[in-house]
Amino acid sequence: MPESVLLIGGPSTGKTTLIESLKSMGYTCLDEVSREVIKEAQEQGIEQLFLEQPLLFSELLLRSRIKQFESVPTFHTDYVFLDRGIPDTVAYMDFINQEYSREFIDACNDYRYDHVFILPPWKEIHTTDGERYENFEQAVAIHKELINTYKKYSYEPTEIPKGAVADRARFILDYLKD
Numbered sequence: 001m002p003e004s005v006l007l008i009g010g011p012s013t014g015k016t017t018l019i020e021s022l023k024s025m026g027y028t029c030l031d032e033v034s035r036e037v038i039k040e041a042q043e044q045g046i047e048q049l050f051l052e053q054p055l056l057f058s059e060l061l062l063r064s065r066i067k068q069f070e071s072v073p074t075f076h077t078d079y080v081f082l083d084r085g086i087p088d089t090v091a092y093m094d095f096i097n098q099e100y101s102r103e104f105i106d107a108c109n110d111y112r113y114d115h116v117f118i119l120p121p122w123k124e125i126h127t128t129d130g131e132r133y134e135n136f137e138q139a140v141a142i143h144k145e146l147i148n149t150y151k152k153y154s155y156e157p158t159e160i161p162k163g164a165v166a167d168r169a170r171f172i173l174d175y176l177k178d
Contacts, residue, residue, distance in 0.1 A: 002028070004072045005176065006085045008150070008157060009119035010142035011134045014165065018119070019083045021165045022172075028075050032083040033064040054098045061089050062107055069111045079176060086111050091149035095142055108153045116150060117172055118143075118157035 007015050016032065023029045034050075037060045041049035049057040065086045072080045087108045093100050121140045134142065150157050158175060160168050 001073050002075050002077050002080045003114040003176075004069065005079050005081045005115045005117070005172070006113040007081060007083055007117050007119065007160075008085060008088060008146055010121055010139040010146065012125055012136075012139060013119035013122055013143075014125060014168065015083050015119055017165050018160075018168050018172075019081060021169045022081050025169065027079060027081055028077045029081040030068045030071070030083065033068065034061055034084070037061060037064065050092070054093065054096060055100065058089050058093050058098070058100065058104070062086065062104060065089065066107060066111060069113075082113070085113055085116070087149050087153050087155075088146065091145045092142070094149060095145045108149075113155070115176065116155045116157040117160050117175075118146065118150075119160050119168075120162065122162050 007018060009015050019029045037057060038049060046052055068082060069086065090104050090108055121143050123136050147157065160171055
């Protein structure tokens with residue numbers, strides 16, 4: 001059965017670029033689902049679902065991330081890389097002080113990732129766009145919330161050093177082989 005390898009980090013830390021690099025190397029990668037949820041809401045006239053209806057947004061994310069997690073054993077490979085995980089949903093709700101049901105806590109406890117890597121805030125590559133609205137200071141605060149949340153659920157995320165995407169990918173792959 002493949003091991004689940006989770007890549008987390010605040011906005012604009014290079015997660016998507018790193019996932020694309022791992023894909024190009026032939027690794028199985030599952031993309032971030034929040035952009036898909038955001039785009040679907042925008043097509044229905046809701047510009048920022050996370051800001052306008054954070055609990056609904058988080059419920060949709062939770063379902064999608066559980067579905068991704070449950071798909072990992074269907075792949076015939078050593079590793080499946082995931083762009084964000086179930087506890088990210090809780091971290092973002094804690095970041096905005098949004099209350100949530102026990103369902104979120106249970107999901108964080110029930111669905112366990114094999115490896116968690118975190119990409120640190122990186123001011124030089126930070127950007128905003130139609131789905132990513134957080135400024136750099138908010139990105140740093142989200143990073144801290146992610147660390148706290150993952151530690152709360154007994155993970156010790158391994159920090160990926162800043163650098164060229166190939167070096168970041170090699171760091172992960174070397175770590176997994178050790």
